[in-house]
Amino acid sequence: MALLDVLIIGNGGREHALALGLNDSNYVNNIHIAPGNVGTSEIGTNHNINILESLNITKLASDLSVDLVVIGPEMPLVNGIADDLKKLNIPCFGPVSIWANLEGSKRYAKELMQSLHIPTADYVTITEVSDNHEILHHFTPPWVIKRDVLAGGKGVTVTTDKNIALSSINEAIKMDGYVLVEEFLEGEEASILVMMDESNFVCLPPSQDHKRLSDGDKGPNTGGMGAYAPAPIVTPSILQRAQEEIIEPMHHYLRNQDSPYRGCLYVGLMIDPNGAPKVVEFNVRLGDPETQVTIPLIASDLGELLFSVATGNLSDLEVMFHNLCSATVVLASHNYPINPTVGDLISGNDVAIEEGETHAFIHYAGTTKDVDGNYLSSGGRVLAATGIAPTLREAVEASYQIINNINLKGSQFRSDIAFKAFRK
Ligand code: AMP
Ligand code: GLY
Secondary structure, X not given: OOOEEEEEEEOOHHHHHHHHHHHOOOOEEEEEEEEOOHHHHXXXXXXXXXXXXXXXXXXXXXXXXXXXXXXXXXXXXXXXXXXXXXXXXXXXXXXXXXXXXXXXXXXXXXXXXXXXXXXXXXXXXXXXXXXOOOHHHHOOOOEEEEOOOOOOOOOEEEEOOHHHHHHHHHHHHHHHOOEEEEOOOOOEEEEEEEEEOOOOEEEOOOEEEOOEEEHHHEEEEOOOOEXXXXXXOOOHHHHHHXXXXXXXXXXHHHHOOOOOOOEEEEEEEEEOOOXXXXXXXXXXOOOOOHHHHHHHHEOOOHHHHHHHHHOOOHHHOOOOEOOOEEEEEEEEOOOOOOOOOOOOEEEOXXXXXXXXXXXXXXXEOOXXXXXXXXXXXXXXXXXXXXXXXXXXXXXXXXXXXXXXXXXXXXXXXXXXXOHHHHXX
């Protein structure tokens, strides 16, 4: 394989993790990131474009003559960037827009799962405003109400309060014309990132996100406050069930379409107390912060892996993993997620750990540098400290060693990342 020039789209910790992984590749020459962040600027060339306009991405990819475009966030995929790159014969890691609908439309995902008999929560679509929805008698509380919009998890209401349920349903119908009401699934959540093309699929080590802001899964939902992998809740037998009941039927369906799925299928699972996995959501991209803990566990060459998926040749590879554990702890700005404060000085971020098999370092997200080289916060999730080690405890400890050294006024982080893995 000739050396690849790669363009990564996005500006989060996920994209910094991708850039670091590609920087270690024997198959990658130049790395470009659009728009990128302070972390990616230390690895490759950042290009400050608006990635919500597909034309900006296709123009940049053509101007740079890249051999591969790796899409981080969902919006460009929903906007059809993979379709546009396909017309230009530029390999794209990330699916074409009809499959991006699996994330872009919860109703579409539900209908497909139902037709393929994939286990997921029962649901009903409601279109009429009412002050006494029959569905609230049919499903027992807590009620799960989902707007069918891309809202980064914020379109979902889970409540035991009937008035909140009623108003959420009615408000969603007024805004969108319909709303989904789902059966509440008991259990513990986990994520499986699946590399997929028409030739094969490969599950990355299962991980677990921490969506709530505060310790003990309290507080508002966020983009994700930390993650770890492998998540022991996904035992080998649960992983096997998830493969047989969810991933294989999805792959069988997707591989046999005119435009097969090429990218990462993010399978968000709820694992019930009997060990039965059900799909909570599909995303059509790598998760953030799950990527930060799964990419470092891939022992195979990341450039070769992503290029193989983007060109439909995944079955040519045997993908290997390190026998290590990883954890990442997100440092968020003051007032995140409501109204994050930005522009504050970050210090103490010049520490990395390298002790035998234990490594810890920073994945940057909402961080920028001023003209004097000072690091400043520029977003809600500012950075994450990621630890890789032989045991999960060591990985978590290494991450906290880095996080505890960082100063950022009013910043917040969870002190219990991976607590579910340590629970007896
Ligand atoms: P979603 O955007 O569909 O992933 O939903 C956001 C979050 O709401 C999930 O990560 C779960 O924590 C919760 N959730 C969604 N659907 C359900 C369900 N049917 N049962 C229980 N919790 C759910
Ligand atoms: N960490 C959740 C997501 O990427 O959607």
